[in-house]
Amino acid sequence: MQLIGVLGQGLVDPTTPVVHADDLGFTRGDGCFEGCRVIDGAVDKIELHVARIHRSAAALGITFDEPAWLALITEVIAAWPGGAEGSMRWFLTRGRAGAAEPTGIVTISELPAAFEPQRRDGVRAVTLSRGTAYDAFADAAWLLGGVKTISYAVNMAAQREAARRGADDVIFLSADGQVLEAPTSSVVWTVGNSMHTIPTGANGILESTTQLRLFERAAEQGWRTVLTDAVVDDLHAADAVFLAGTVRGPVDVIELDGRARGRDVDLVRTVQKLAGF
Amino acid sequence: MQLIGVLGQGLVDPTTPVVHADDLGFTRGDGCFEGCRVIDGAVDKIELHVARIHRSAAALGITFDEPAWLALITEVIAAWPGGAEGSMRWFLTRGRAGAAEPTGIVTISELPAAFEPQRRDGVRAVTLSRGTAYDAFADAAWLLGGVKTISYAVNMAAQREAARRGADDVIFLSADGQVLEAPTSSVVWTVGNSMHTIPTGANGILESTTQLRLFERAAEQGWRTVLTDAVVDDLHAADAVFLAGTVRGPVDVIELDGRARGRDVDLVRTVQKLAGF
Numbered sequence: 381m382q383l384i385g386v387l388g389q390g391l392v393d394p395t396t397p398v399v400h401a402d403d404l405g406f407t408r409g410d411g412c413f414e415g416c417r418v419i420d421g422a423v424d425k426i427e428l429h430v431a432r433i434h435r436s437a438a439a440l441g442i443t444f445d446e447p448a449w450l451a452l453i454t455e456v457i458a459a460w461p462g463g464a465e466g467s468m469r470w471f472l473t474r475g476r477a478g479a480a481e482p483t484g485i486v487t488i489s490e491l492p493a494a495f496e497p498q499r500r501d502g503v504r505a506v507t508l509s510r511g512t513a514y515d516a517f518a519d520a521a522w523l524l525g526g527v528k529t530i531s532y533a534v535n536m537a538a539q540r541e542a543a544r545r546g547a548d549d550v551i552f553l554s555a556d557g558q559v560l561e562a563p564t565s566s567v568v569w570t571v572g573n574s575m576h577t578i579p580t581g582a583n584g585i586l587e588s589t590t591q592l593r594l595f596e597r598a599a600e601q602g603w604r605t606v607l608t609d610a611v612v613d614d615l616h617a618a619d620a621v622f623l624a625g626t627v628r629g630p631v632d633v634i635e636l637d638g639r640a641r642g643r644d645v646d647l648v649r650t651v652q653k654l655a656g657f
Numbered sequence: 658m659q660l661i662g663v664l665g666q667g668l669v670d671p672t673t674p675v676v677h678a679d680d681l682g683f684t685r686g687d688g689c690f691e692g693c694r695v696i697d698g699a700v701d702k703i704e705l706h707v708a709r710i711h712r713s714a715a716a717l718g719i720t721f722d723e724p725a726w727l728a729l730i731t732e733v734i735a736a737w738p739g740g741a742e743g744s745m746r747w748f749l750t751r752g753r754a755g756a757a758e759p760t761g762i763v764t765i766s767e768l769p770a771a772f773e774p775q776r777r778d779g780v781r782a783v784t785l786s787r788g789t790a791y792d793a794f795a796d797a798a799w800l801l802g803g804v805k806t807i808s809y810a811v812n813m814a815a816q817r818e819a820a821r822r823g824a825d826d827v828i829f830l831s832a833d834g835q836v837l838e839a840p841t842s843s844v845v846w847t848v849g850n851s852m853h854t855i856p857t858g859a860n861g862i863l864e865s866t867t868q869l870r871l872f873e874r875a876a877e878q879g880w881r882t883v884l885t886d887a888v889v890d891d892l893h894a895a896d897a898v899f900l901a902g903t904v905r906g907p908v909d910v911i912e913l914d915g916r917a918r919g920r921d922v923d924l925v926r927t928v929q930k931l932a933g934f
Contacts, residue, residue, distance in 0.1 A: 384678045399676035399683050401661045401762050406676050407748065408809040409686030440810075441817065471684065477766075485678050489754075509794035511800045511861075513832055516786070522818040523788045524811055531808030532685040533717075534801055540718065541799040555790055584788075 385456040387484025403483055405473025409531030411483070412436035417627045418457060418466035418488055424626075424656060426453075428589035432528065433470060437550060439527045442474055442482050449484060456486045467491050467627045471530065489651075494548075495628045499657065502634035502643065503548040503623060505562070507612055508538050514554040514609075517584035525584030535563035547635070549623055551615070554583060559610040561585040567627030568594065569610075569618035570647065576618075581605040590624040594655040601654065611638070620647050629657035662733040664725060664761025666824040686808030688760070688792055689713035692841075692865065694904045695734060695743035695765055701903075701933060703730075705866035709805065709846035713927060717805045719751055719759050726761060733763045744904045748807065757830025771825075772905045776934065779920065780825040781848060782839070782929060784889055785815050791831040791886075794861035801859030803826055814841035824912070826900055828892070836887040838862040844900030845871065846887075846895035853895075869902040871932040878931065889914070897924050906934035 384394045392398060405411035414433045417424040430446065437444035449470065460466055466488045473483040517525030538550045551567055552560040558566055559578055566588030568577045575598050580587050595605040615621050615636060620643075622630040632648045634641055661671045669675060682688035691710045694701040707723060713719035726747065737743055743765045750760040794802030815827045828844055829837040836844055836855055843865030845854045852875050857864050872882040892898050892913060897920075899907040909925045911918055 382679065394678075394733065397674040397677050398673050399680070401671075401748075401764050402659065403676070403683075404813075406680075406683045407690070407746065407807065409807050410810050410813045413684070417692050440814070444904070459778060469684065470679070487678050489679070508799055509793070509797055512684045513788075513790070516788035516832060520786055520788060522785055522811065522814040524814050527810075529686075529808075529810040530684065531806075531810035533688075533804075533806040533808035534799065536681075536685050536687045537717070537799040537801050555793060596810045602884065 381458050382487060382489045382652045383459050385486040385651050387451045387452055390452065390455055392460055398475050398485060399483070400549060402477040403473055404475065404477060405471065405483055405530060407477070409529060409533070410440070411442065411473030411530045412440055412528050413472065413530050414470040414528065414577060415626050416468040416470070418460060418468045421457060421460070421462050423453065423457070423468060423566045425589055425593050428592060430469070432587065432589060433472065436527045436529070437472055439521070439524060440474070440529070442472060444472060452484065452486050456488055465491060472529070491627060498548065498651065499629060502632040502648070504546070504635040505551050505623065505633045506542050506545050506547045506555050506637055507551045508541060509555055510552040510560055511555055512584060513560040514556050515582040523584065525582070526580055526586055528586055529615035532563070534630040538563050553612065556581065557611055559612065559615065562623045565623040565628070566591045568624045569615055570620045570651070571618050573602070574604040574606055576606045576608055576610070578610060588624055590626050590630065590655055594624060594630065594651070597654045620644060620651070622651060624655065630655050660733050660762060661768045661769055662729045662763040664729055665811070667729065667732050668736055675762060676760070677753050679754040680750055681752065681754060682748065682760055682807055684754070686806060686810070687717070688719065688748060688750030688807045689717055690749065690806050690807050691747045691805065692903050693745040693747070695737060695745045698734060698739050700730065700734070700745060702866055702870050705869060706747070709864065709866060710749065712803045713806070714749055716798070716801060717751070717806070719749060721749060729763050733765055735763050742768060742822050750807070768904065772876065775825065775908045776906060776929065779909040779925070781823070781912040782826045782828050782900065782910045783819050783822050783824045783914055784828045784830050785818060786832055787829040787837055788832055788859065791833050791835040792859040795859035800861065802859070803857055803863055805863055809840070817838050828913070830889065834888055835860065836889065836892065839900045842900040842905070843868045844892070845899040845901045845907060846892055847897045848895050850879070851881040851883055853883045853885055853887070854889060867903050867907065867932055871901060871907065871928070874931045897921060897928070899928060901932065905931050
C-alpha cells in the first residue's frame with residue numbers, strides 16, 4: 381500500500397506518475413527530503429523534521445512553505461489506516477526546469493520487511509571511506525554538508541557494497557579514519573552510563589532527529605550524553621553501537637567489520653524504548 | 658519545445674508527468690544519465706555516449722538494454738525538427754521501489770539561452786574544492802568515481818556558488834589542490850602546440866566524450882595531446898583554458914578566480930571547430 385500527495389493538488393492516484401521528466405529533483409538530484417515515522421495517526425517528532433527540512437531547503441535556496449506542507453501531510457495521514465506504522469517521506473525539489481515553483485511530494489508506505497528483524501536481531505555493519513577529510517566541509521557550503529539532499533547515489537552504492545561483503549549496513553569513515561555516520565542513519569554508542577554520538581559541523585554529517593530525541597530522553601533518565609569524535613577502535617570498545625534512523629529506530633550492531641560484538645539485549649531494548657520503539 | 662520518450666512506451670505527451678513518486682531515480686538519485694548534442698537529425702558521437710552509459714550502468718548494477726534504447730532515441734529524434742540543434746538527455750534509473758525493471762527516459766529540448774553567448778564570448782570561472790583527496794576513489798568503487806550519476810546536487814550547488822561570486826562556472830579542485838573537472842564539463846588547456854587534460858582514475862573524474870573527440874581530431878591536425886595532472890598555476894600559465902561539454906562544446910575561460918586571461922579568438926575558434934562547433 382502506498383499513498384501519494386502532491387503540493388498544490390492533495391492526495392492523488394498512487395498508481396500514476398507525478399514527477400515531470402524535467403523536474404530538477406529527477407534530472408539533477410536537486411532537492412531535499414525527510415523520512416518520518418507515522419505511528420498512531422501522527423508523524424513522530426514532526427517538529428524536528430520540520431526544523432531540519434527548513435534548514436535543508438534554505439541551504440539549497442528552495443522555498444519550504446510550511447503551512448501548505450503541514451496541510452498536505454495532514455491530508456495524507458488522514459487516509460492512512462489508523463494506528464498502522466508507516467514510512468513517510470517528504471520530497472522538496474527545485475521544480476521543473478525554468479519553473480518558479482518547487483515541487484513537493486508526500487508519500488506513505490509500509491515499512492521495509494527487513495526492519496522488524498533488524499530491530500529485534502541487530503545488524504552487521506562494515507566501515508567504508510566517504511572519501512572526504514574530517515574537516516572537508518568547513519567554509520565549503522556548496523558541498524552541502526548537513527543537508528539532506530536526494531542525491532543519495534553514493535549512500536545507496538555503499539549499502540550495496542555492504543551486501544557484497546555479507547553485511548547489512550555501513551558506517552562511513554572520513555578519509556583520515558574518523559567515524560562519520562551511516563548512509564541513512566547516525567551512529568550512537570554507549571559506554572557504561574554514557575551515550576555518545578559524533579558532533580555535526582565541518583565533517584558534513586547530517587543532524588539526526590532520532591539521536592536528538594534519544595539523547596533528550598536518555599538525559600532525563602540519568603544518562604550522561606556526549607558529543608565526541610571517534611575512531612573505529614572506540615566503537616569496538618563500546619558496550620553497544622547503534623545505527624539510529626527515524627523509521628527503523630535504533631538497531632544495534634552485532635558485527636563490525638567481521639568482528640562479532642557481545643550483545644546485551646536488555647541494554648538494546650532500553651535504548652530502543654528511550655527512542656520510542 | 659520539449660520531446661519525451663519513455664522506454665517501453667515510446668513518445669509520450671510532453672506535458673504530463675512520467676516518473677513515479679517511488680522511482681529510486683527520484684527518491685535517491687539512484688541512476689545515471691547522458692547529455693547529448695542533437696544536430697542534423699542525429700546524436701553527435703553517439704558511440705561514445707553509448708559506451709559511457711554502459712559503464713555507468715554497470716557500475717550501478719542497472720541493465721542498459723542498448724537495442725531498446727537506440728530504438729527509443731531514434732523515435733524521439735524523428736519527431737525533432739530536422740536540422741535544429743537540441744539538447745538530448747538519457748536517464749536510466751534503478752526503477753520503482755521493489756520493481757525489477759529500470760526506468761528509461763529520453764528528452765530533447767532547446768539549448769539553454771546562455772550557451773550561444775558563452776560559446777562566442779567565453780566564461781568566467783572560479784575554483785572550488787570538491788572535498789576529496791586526489792586519490793580518494795582508488796579501491797572505493799562505492800564512491801562512484803567516473804560514474805555519471807543523476808546525484809548532481811553538489812554540482813548544481815557549486816554552480817550557484819559561482820554565480821554568487823560573479824562567475825559563470827566552476828573548476829573543481831581536489832582537497833590537495835589538484836585540478837579535477839567542471840560540474841558539467843571537463844577542463845582542457847593549450848600550451849603552444851600541446852593540448853592537455855586531466856587523466857581519469859583514482860581522482861574520480863568523469864571521462865569526457867567531448868575531450869575524447871577533440872583530442873582525436875586535434876592529434877590528426879598535428880597537435881600534441883597530453884594527459885597530465887595540473888594545479889591552478891598551470892591553468893593561469895596556459896595559452897587558453899576550456900571547459901569542454903557535450904552540448905555547449907568547448908568554451909574558453911576568460912577570467913579565472915578573478916584574474917582576467919588574455920584571449921586569442923582564433924585559437925578559441927580553432928579548438929571549437931576541432932570539436933565540431
